[in-house]
Amino acid sequence: xxxxxxxxxxxxxxxxxxxxxxxxxxxxxxxxxxxxxxxxxxxxxxxxxxxxxxxxxxxxxxxxxxxxxxxxxxxxxxxxxxxxxxxxxxxxxxxxxxxxxxxxxxxxxxxxxxxxxxxxxxxxxxxxxxxxxxxxxxxxxxxxxxxxxxxxxxxxxxxxxxxxxxxxxxxxxxxxxxxxxxxxxxxxxxxxxxxxxxxxxxxxxxxxxxxxxxxxxxxxxxxxxxxxxxxxxxxxxxxxxxxxxxxxxxxxxxxxxxxxxxxxxxxxxxxxxxxxxxxxxxxxxxxxxxxxxxxxxxxxxxxxxxxxxxxxxxxxxxxxxx
Amino acid sequence: xxxxxxxxxxxxxxxxxxxxxxxxxxxxxxxxxxxxxxxxxxxxxxxxxxxxxxxxxxxxxxxxxxxxxxxxxxxxxxxxxxxxxxxxxxxxxxxxxxxxxxxxxxxxxxxxxxxxxxxxxxxxxxxxxxxxxxxxxxxxxxxxxxxxxxxxxxxxxxxxxxxxxxxxxxxxxxxxxxxxxxxxxxxxxxxxxxxxxxxxxxxxxxxxxxxxxxxxxxxxxxxxxxxxxxxxxxxxxxxxxxxxxxxxxxxxxxxxxxxxxxxxxxxxxxxxxxxxxxxxxxxxxxxxxxxxxxxxxxxxxxxxxxxxxxxxxxxxxxxxxxxxxxxxxxxxxxxxxxxxxxxxxxxxxxxxxxxxxxxxxxxxxxxxxxxxxxxxxxxxxxxxx
Numbered sequence: 001x002x003x004x005x006x007x008x009x010x011x012x013x014x015x016x017x018x019x020x021x022x023x024x025x026x027x028x029x030x031x032x033x034x035x036x037x038x039x040x041x042x043x044x045x046x047x048x049x050x051x052x053x054x055x056x057x058x059x060x061x062x063x064x065x066x067x068x069x070x071x072x073x074x075x076x077x078x079x080x081x082x083x084x085x086x087x088x089x090x091x092x093x094x095x096x097x098x099x100x101x102x103x104x105x106x107x108x109x110x111x112x113x114x115x116x117x118x119x120x121x122x123x124x125x126x127x128x129x130x131x132x133x134x135x136x137x138x139x140x141x142x143x144x145x146x147x148x149x150x151x152x153x154x155x156x157x158x159x160x161x162x163x164x165x166x167x168x169x170x171x172x173x174x175x176x177x178x179x180x181x182x183x184x185x186x187x188x189x190x191x192x193x194x195x196x197x198x199x200x201x202x203x204x205x206x207x208x209x210x211x212x213x214x215x216x217x218x219x220x221x222x223x224x225x226x227x228x229x230x231x232x233x234x235x236x237x238x239x240x241x242x243x244x245x246x247x248x249x250x251x252x253x254x255x256x257x258x259x260x261x262x263x264x265x266x267x268x269x270x271x272x273x274x275x276x277x278x279x280x281x282x283x284x285x286x287x288x289x290x291x292x293x294x295x296x297x298x299x300x301x302x303x304x305x306x307x308x309x310x311x312x313x314x315x316x317x318x319x320x321x322x
Numbered sequence: 323x324x325x326x327x328x329x330x331x332x333x334x335x336x337x338x339x340x341x342x343x344x345x346x347x348x349x350x351x352x353x354x355x356x357x358x359x360x361x362x363x364x365x366x367x368x369x370x371x372x373x374x375x376x377x378x379x380x381x382x383x384x385x386x387x388x389x390x391x392x393x394x395x396x397x398x399x400x401x402x403x404x405x406x407x408x409x410x411x412x413x414x415x416x417x418x419x420x421x422x423x424x425x426x427x428x429x430x431x432x433x434x435x436x437x438x439x440x441x442x443x444x445x446x447x448x449x450x451x452x453x454x455x456x457x458x459x460x461x462x463x464x465x466x467x468x469x470x471x472x473x474x475x476x477x478x479x480x481x482x483x484x485x486x487x488x489x490x491x492x493x494x495x496x497x498x499x500x501x502x503x504x505x506x507x508x509x510x511x512x513x514x515x516x517x518x519x520x521x522x523x524x525x526x527x528x529x530x531x532x533x534x535x536x537x538x539x540x541x542x543x544x545x546x547x548x549x550x551x552x553x554x555x556x557x558x559x560x561x562x563x564x565x566x567x568x569x570x571x572x573x574x575x576x577x578x579x580x581x582x583x584x585x586x587x588x589x590x591x592x593x594x595x596x597x598x599x600x601x602x603x604x605x606x607x608x609x610x611x612x613x614x615x616x617x618x619x620x621x622x623x624x625x626x627x628x629x630x631x632x633x634x635x636x637x638x639x640x641x642x643x644x645x646x647x648x649x650x651x652x653x654x655x656x657x658x659x660x661x662x663x664x665x666x667x668x669x670x671x672x673x674x675x676x677x678x679x680x681x682x683x684x685x686x687x688x689x690x691x692x693x694x695x696x697x698x699x700x701x702x703x704x705x706x707x
Contacts, residue, residue, distance in 0.1 A: 282431045
């Protein structure tokens with residue numbers, strides 16, 4: 001299997017789907033001639049032409065609204081938000097139109113909205129956010145957040161083929177840092193299925209996206225403790241079965257994400273565990289997240305805000321000693 | 323010593339539940355006592371601290387004797403070794419400000435509480451390695467691994483709703499006699515084996531009443547039954563598994579009550595060769611020896627048909643259980659005078675009885691059972707010696 005970066009894996013998955021299915025097309029800001037802000041669609045306009053790789057105005061509501069119309073007519077659009085933060089401008093079309101179309105009109109809306117998300121590069125408050133929790137509150141949407149190159153390709157394929165609107169969070173910090181073997185050709189990683197990134201018996205770290213790597217690094221050598229790392233991959237639907245299975249095994253849980261704390265994905269996971277696995281717990285369920293603040297530009301301040309390897313280590317040590 | 327019943331004059335201390343210095347709540351068990359009638363826990367009459375115990379375990383004292391004193395003025399929470407958190411042992415971490423040493427006992431987590439319940443573990447016996455000496459799941463697993471193999475968890479799902487009955491707690495009830503247990507086993511096995519069905523006919527005992535003199539009804543009914551068995555040999559049979567054996571000779575089992583002890587069924591061998599008088603004397607002999615426990619093993623085996631005769635006690639109807647591996651059992655119930663229609667449209671008072679026969683539907687069907695019983699009735703009603 002060829003080794004590729006997380007970014008190339010997304011491009012590869014997108015390209016495979018476009019080659020295979022003529023109804024798949026891309027739209028977004030500077031994705032055509034420029035190849036996208038992060039070069040995910042580099043070379044696409046040459047291969048597929050401007051009819052299938054649209055450069056759009058800076059108008060997220062128009063991008064998503066157009067995609068919804070195209071999807072209802074039978075196409076499978078993939079919209080790129082240049083930064084995940086900008087989806088706030090397209091919120092109404094996504095949350096009120098796309099998410100509710102099937103419920104209200106009985107129509108499938110097979111759109112994929114790609115969100116380059118996350119911080120760690122001094123991008124500041126408008127280019128660093130992790131807005132996934134907004135969409136957990138919007139029934140009708142699916143939400144995925146891969147952490148590996150293999151999952152990045154498999155999940156973009158599943159997102160495109162799914163008949164529902166899917167929000168695809170691709171972490172910018174992983175684009176060129178994460179590399180891995182990626183199967184050739186088309187394959188799917190099923191939506192709603194978590195992945196055990198490392199097996200363990202003493203404690204479980206539940207995470208997704210960029211924090212999976214942090215979790216693995218932090219618990220690789222923790223005074224001999226056997227730490228399980230569960231990569232959720234899908235946030236909606238959530239793989240409750242895998243979560244509870246791991247909790248029942250280790251009885252101690254740290255929930256880790258880069259997004260802010262209150263009402264985040266971690267809160268949902270913690271509530272699930274408290275309700276369904278109470279009698280399997282051997283300690284408090286601990287969250288490690290960004291605090292409820294905007295992401296600062298200043299590199300030292302940003303480091304202080306985003307969860308670091310040492311934060312995860314400390315939380316795990318505390319809980320292991322409990 | 324409390325008065326545990328009007329006729330109880332004294333009681334024995336079995337065990338104290340509290341020691342001097344312990345706090346006791348009103349109505350909490352403080353002592354176990356035993357009288358000639360019962361063993362029981364005595365609830366504390368008041369809340370307070372046990373200040374004095376005057377009668378040690380094992381002693382027997384009269385009702386009204388002072389057993390212990392409780393200081394009702396005492397305040398709870400004053401240091402006593404049995405209260406509050408267990409003292410940290412040498413290698414437990416002492417509470418520190420950092421670990422929130424707020425004076426509370428370390429928490430017991432849900433999983434530890436559940437597992438301790440499941441395995442019946444007293445957590446005070448488990449060394450805790452967690453914060454402030456908390457017993458962690460790992461500690462408990464290690465304890466279970468060291469102390470004893472984990473008790474098998476009760477199955478969550480079961481193939482059948484049948485559950486083994488809980489054995490009665492030792493010391494209650496009374497052990498069944500060997501005979502009762504054997505009767506029980508045979509009866510349950512028969513009900514589980516045979517397809518029991520009971521058919522009833524009514525018989526007029528006038529002819530036998532006139533002929534019996536000082537004999538009971540039983541030898542006459544036995545004779546009539548043997549005659550009917552000769553006509554319907556399918557009833558004089560044994561069924562073992564899929565093999566039905568129809569017997570030539572009639573070996574007639576007669577259920578003999580041994581009073582409260584139980585019941586035994588001696589067998590009149592070759593009963594078809596005997597007259598009612600011969601049957602009467604053989605039945606009398608077997609019954610006497612049964613009550614004297616002098617029957618030989620082969621006198622209670624080899625039966626081909628059984629008659630049971632509890633009618634002397636006045637019962638009207640019964641559904642007897644077949645004596646395996648036979649295929650039928652005839653129950654002779656009370657003979658009572660009843661108004662019956664006779665000779666066309668007249669009503670007469672006649673000594674009547676119900677002949678109840680349980681038969682095995684695996685071996686025969688209802689029509690044959692009815693025909694056979696009708697034949698018995700015919701022989702009874704047409705009795706001519």
